Amino acid sequence: MSDVAAASGVSLKTVSRVVNGVGYVSAETLETVQAAIEQLGFRRNEFARQLRQGTTATIGLVLEDVADPFYSVLTRAVEDVALSQDYLLLSASSAEDAARSRRIIESFSSRGADGLIIAPARGTDPAFLQAELDAGCSMVFVDRPVPGIRADTVLAENRGGAARGAAHLIAHGHRRIAFFGDAASVYTATERLAGYRDALSAAGVESDDELVVMAVPHDEANGAVIDAVLDLDDPPTAIFAGNNRWSVLLLRHLKARGIRPLPAFLGFDDFELGDVLDPGITVIAQNPAAMGQLAAELLLRRVSGDDRPTQHIQLETRLIERGSGEIAGPFSAC
Amino acid sequence: MSDVAAASGVSLKTVSRVVNGVGYVSAETLETVQAAIEQLGFRRNEFARQLRQGTTATIGLVLEDVADPFYSVLTRAVEDVALSQDYLLLSASSAEDAARSRRIIESFSSRGADGLIIAPARGTDPAFLQAELDAGCSMVFVDRPVPGIRADTVLAENRGGAARGAAHLIAHGHRRIAFFGDAASVYTATERLAGYRDALSAAGVESDDELVVMAVPHDEANGAVIDAVLDLDDPPTAIFAGNNRWSVLLLRHLKARGIRPLPAFLGFDDFELGDVLDPGITVIAQNPAAMGQLAAELLLRRVSGDDRPTQHIQLETRLIERGSGEIAGPFSAC
DNA sequence: GTCGGGTATGTCAACGTTGTCCTATCGTTT
DNA sequence: AAACGATAGGACAACGTTGACATACCCGAC
Numbered sequence: 001m002s003d004v005a006a007a008s009g010v011s012l013k014t015v016s017r018v019v020n021g022v023g024y025v026s027a028e029t030l031e032t033v034q035a036a037i038e039q040l041g042f043r044r045n046e047f048a049r050q051l052r053q054g055t056t057a058t059i060g061l062v063l064e065d066v067a068d069p070f071y072s073v074l075t076r077a078v079e080d081v082a083l084s085q086d087y088l089l090l091s092a093s094s095a096e097d098a099a100r101s102r103r104i105i106e107s108f109s110s111r112g113a114d115g116l117i118i119a120p121a122r123g124t125d126p127a128f129l130q131a132e133l134d135a136g137c138s139m140v141f142v143d144r145p146v147p148g149i150r151a152d153t154v155l156a157e158n159r160g161g162a163a164r165g166a167a168h169l170i171a172h173g174h175r176r177i178a179f180f181g182d183a184a185s186v187y188t189a190t191e192r193l194a195g196y197r198d199a200l201s202a203a204g205v206e207s208d209d210e211l212v213v214m215a216v217p218h219d220e221a222n223g224a225v226i227d228a229v230l231d232l233d234d235p236p237t238a239i240f241a242g243n244n245r246w247s248v249l250l251l252r253h254l255k256a257r258g259i260r261p262l263p264a265f266l267g268f269d270d271f272e273l274g275d276v277l278d279p280g281i282t283v284i285a286q287n288p289a290a291m292g293q294l295a296a297e298l299l300l301r302r303v304s305g306d307d308r309p310t311q312h313i314q315l316e317t318r319l320i321e322r323g324s325g326e327i328a329g330p331f332s333a334c
Numbered sequence: 335m336s337d338v339a340a341a342s343g344v345s346l347k348t349v350s351r352v353v354n355g356v357g358y359v360s361a362e363t364l365e366t367v368q369a370a371i372e373q374l375g376f377r378r379n380e381f382a383r384q385l386r387q388g389t390t391a392t393i394g395l396v397l398e399d400v401a402d403p404f405y406s407v408l409t410r411a412v413e414d415v416a417l418s419q420d421y422l423l424l425s426a427s428s429a430e431d432a433a434r435s436r437r438i439i440e441s442f443s444s445r446g447a448d449g450l451i452i453a454p455a456r457g458t459d460p461a462f463l464q465a466e467l468d469a470g471c472s473m474v475f476v477d478r479p480v481p482g483i484r485a486d487t488v489l490a491e492n493r494g495g496a497a498r499g500a501a502h503l504i505a506h507g508h509r510r511i512a513f514f515g516d517a518a519s520v521y522t523a524t525e526r527l528a529g530y531r532d533a534l535s536a537a538g539v540e541s542d543d544e545l546v547v548m549a550v551p552h553d554e555a556n557g558a559v560i561d562a563v564l565d566l567d568d569p570p571t572a573i574f575a576g577n578n579r580w581s582v583l584l585l586r587h588l589k590a591r592g593i594r595p596l597p598a599f600l601g602f603d604d605f606e607l608g609d610v611l612d613p614g615i616t617v618i619a620q621n622p623a624a625m626g627q628l629a630a631e632l633l634l635r636r637v638s639g640d641d642r643p644t645q646h647i648q649l650e651t652r653l654i655e656r657g658s659g660e661i662a663g664p665f666s667a668c
Numbered sequence: 669g670t671c672g673g674g675t676a677t678g679t680c681a682a683c684g685t686t687g688t689c690c691t692a693t694c695g696t697t698t
Numbered sequence: 699a700a701a702c703g704a705t706a707g708g709a710c711a712a713c714g715t716t717g718a719c720a721t722a723c724c725c726g727a728c
Contacts, residue, residue: 001714011678016716024676041465046445047385048714051683056381058424058445065410069606072406076399079427083434088441090392091425093413100417107422111380111392131375251610272403273607276585335684345708350686358705382684385713 001042008036019044050112059299060108061091062101063119063143070244070269070288071119074142077292078117085300087114096216098123105129109137115299117292119143122185138302140295144187145312152302154295154313156286158188158268161317162195163202165266165284166240168325170203173332174238174264176211178229180250181242184214192242192268211236217245226253237329238264244271247281264327268317275322282325285318335376342370353378384446393633394442395425396435397453397477404578404603404622405453408476411626412451419634421448430550432457439463443471449633451626453477456519472636474629478521479646486636488629488647490620492522492602495651496529497536499600499618500574502653504537507663508572508598510545512563514584515576518548526576526602545570551579560587571663572598578605581615598661602651609656616659619652 001019005012010029017023018033025033036042050056061078063071075091082089090108094101101121105128108116115138120129126148133139133151141153169177179196182189193214200207210232213225226249229236241247247267254262267274270285294313335353339346344363351357352367359367370376384390395412397405409425416423424442428435435455439462442450449472454463460482467473467485474486503511513530516523527548534541544566547559560583563570575581581601588596601608604619628647 012714013679013716014677017677020716024674026676029676041469043440043444045385045714047381047390048683049716051379051381051385051685051713052715052717054683066400066413067403067407067410069401069403069406072403072409073401075406076401076427079400079425083426083438086441088424088445089426090422091413092417092423093410104417106377107420110377111422135375248606248610251607255610255612271607272582273585273605273611276582276589276611277607278589278612346684347686347709348707351707354686358707360706363706379684382713383686385683385715386685386687388713 001044003040004033004036004042007040008032054112056112056114057086058088058090058111058113059296059303060105060113060116061089061118062094062104062108062116063091064096064121065093066091067093068245069271070286074288074292074295077289078296081293081296081300087300094119094121096121098125102128105132109135113137115139115303117142117295117299120146122183122187138299140299140302142291142295150310152295152298152311152313154291154298154315156188156291157314157317158191159195159198161284161286162192162240162242162268163199164195164317164319165268165325166196166199167203168282168319168321169238169240169264169266169329170199170205172238172264172326173329174236175205175329175331176208176234176236177205177238177240178211178213178236178263179240179242180213180215180217180226180229180246182214182246183216189214189242196240217243217249222249223253226250227257230257230259236263238266238327241265241267243267244269247271247274247283251277251281262324262327264329265324270320274320277324279324279327280322282322283320285320287315287318291315335378338367338370338374338376341374342366388446390446390448391420392422392424392445392447393630393637394439394447394450395423395452396428396438396442396450397425398430398455399427400425401427402579403605404620408622408626408629411623412630415627415630415634421634428453428455430455432459436462439466443469447471449473449637451476451629451633454480456517456521472633474633474636476625476629484644486629486632486645486647488625488632488649490522490625491648491651492525493529493532495618495620496526496574496576496602497533498529498651498653499602499659500530500533501537502616502655502659503572503574503598503600503663504533504539506572506598506660507665508570509539509663509665510542510568510570511539511572511574512545512547512570512597513574513576514547514549514551514560514563514580516548516580517550523548523576530574551577551583556583557587560584561591564591564593570597572600572661575599575601577601578603581605581608581617585611585615596658596661598663599658604654608654611658613658613661614656616656617654619654621649621652625649 001015002012005015015033017025066072066075079089092104098121109132117140119142126146129149139151145153181193241250267283270283274281335349336346339349349367351359400406413423426438432455443466451474453476460480463483476488479487515527575584601617604617608615
């Protein structure tokens with residue numbers, strides 16, 4: 001900047017005024033300075049500005065895994081909101097590891113992210129987050145809440161959505177409905193399980209723990225677990241997948257085993273090609289783009305000083321019938 | 335930091351020494367200072383450090399769209415490499431818009447990203463990138479090269495892979511193979527088209543421009559375009575999708591129209607559930623994770639001073655036979 | 669004629685850190 | 699006893715920017 005000042009024969013401060021477009025600068029000087037900036041290829045050093053002003057125009061996004069379509073769509077939505085307000089986005093995947101997640105949050109925070117959007121990994125220490133919050137770092141939680149923390153939260157309607165899904169299967173005559181959910185330590189998994197149970201008991205259907213699997217759907221090692229459920233003496237006539245990774249795993253396994261007739265199938269969270277499979281896969285669709293957008297807008301409002309009471313938003317889910325969920329069960333009148 | 339210094343009765347510089355673990359500090363002093371740091375919840379201000387040292391331990395990633403599974407997997411790989419070396423990742427989607435891409439690159443660069451990984455949007459001005467490079471910002475290009483720029487590049491074997499795919503269809507008796515690729519201004523699209531044509535001419539199969547569609551596969555408005563090809567007087571017996579978005583669009587359209595018998599189908603780039611569809615979708619698989627990892631490693635080496643000649647890496651593609659590409663054509667002996 | 673307010677520009681300190689250079693105290697060697 | 703290296707810590711400037719404040723001019727109003 002001092003180079004520019006020297007080249008155009010004005011003071012540093014005047015250049016600063018030109019760069020920031022504030023204060024009085026004569027048209028003539030403005031032109032001279034701009035020419036010098038252009039010629040020297042000057043670009044403002046953001047560190048210095050940040051150091052001086054204490055704001056970075058950067059937000060951080062911490063989620064489980066960007067490679068998961070749910071989160072990648074959410075990421076994209078956050079990005080778009082951020083960019084539209086000239087914010088930059090730092091992002092990282094926690095890989096569902098509380099320690100890694102903490103490291104990420106700390107480095108985001110020390111690099112002065114103005115705010116964070118977090119899908120808390122299971123096992124995250126609320127006290128740690130509270131300390132960050134107290135240090136003045138705004139936060140919005142998505143997908144999962146953190147108990148005891150007063151911060152904005154955007155969640156899907158997990159319990160209600162799952163209940164609707166299970167009720168849909170029940171309405172098609174199913175009484176033996178298997179449920180495959182993520183590990184019980186994951187908030188969304190237990191909420192959805194609760195919803196599934198709500199629907200069962202509302203319909204007076206007996207709940208059977210042998211039909212319930214709560215496990216991380218990561219690896220293929222789950223084949224045996226799936227088989228155990230499918231091969232019960234009194235096997236399920238319908239399958240409820242608690243998230244899209246379970247859906248993929250289950251569908252792959254069902255195809256590999258060539259099971260006929262296909263059990264009814266319903267998945268929580270939509271996925272690409274769900275409509276192209278035969279039958280199309282009936283799902284309870286979340287809206288990750290809306291979740292990301294809302295969270296980002298909420299966060300940016302907080303960052304610019306909004307101090308209204310914290311908001312807890314529940315996003316609607318939507319039942320999309322595509323065929324797999326409408327396969328009639330043994331007690332169906334259909 | 336001065337608070338910590340005051341609290342522990344030493345000078346600022348000593349605290350700095352403790353924080354950075356350099357220079358001589360007595361065990362006793364170390365303990366005192368660390369206690370003070372702990373108690374005051376001090377965290378180093380990264381701006382000031384960056385301002386002083388001129389390095390940020392941050393890299394930027396610019397690609398077309400994080401929500402695209404190809405790029406989201408690549409992103410995740412870059413993230414993992416970055417994090418393992420204590421780098422942070424700034425990321426943004428260019429949305430295939432050169433102006434937006436430029437804005438992103440400029441802000442990454444002015445925020446002192448030590449290096450950038452870029453999947454250049456079509457229409458990106460090479461001169462602009464060259465200027466950034468000259469300004470000392472390391473760059474690695476992924477997925478697409480930028481003509482005339484001397485920088486490391488990691489590409490998939492587009493032309494060769496596409497040729498192998500087309501040859502596979504030809505080997506199964508197909509002579510009328512439709513090709514659906516991204517807009518002709520996209521590097522990968524034209525490379526793959528060239529590979530497709532290579533295979534045709536190598537096999538002495540007549541090339542027919544009526545079978546070739548080069549268009550952005552974004553919206554559903556492509557239905558008419560697809561129909562035009564499917565309903566030719568001499569229709570294709572096989573379809574080659576030039577990228578995974580075209581694959582999805584085409585498969586969806588084929589299902590919606592209920593076309594029987596199904597034409598043979600082969601897609602460039604693998605996608606989730608490709609193996610679950612019936613028949614399984616034969617693809618030329620890229621390796622986005624390897625691409626991201628390699629690019630990140632290359633970049634981080636550059637950032638830490640490696641100045642070996644620029645590298646141009648071509649990653650192998652892999653033909654995965656799942657059934658759809660092995661549907662026999664009219665001239666097949668199978 | 670002088671006062672006030674708008675316009676245009678400059679000076680200086682400060683943001684929080686770290687590199688350079690300096691001083692002081694040791695214990696050990698010459 | 700002087701000289702030395704190793705250890706321990708301090709003072710100060712500098713990184714590039716911007717806010718607070720000061721200065722100087724011009725024009726119209728009293």
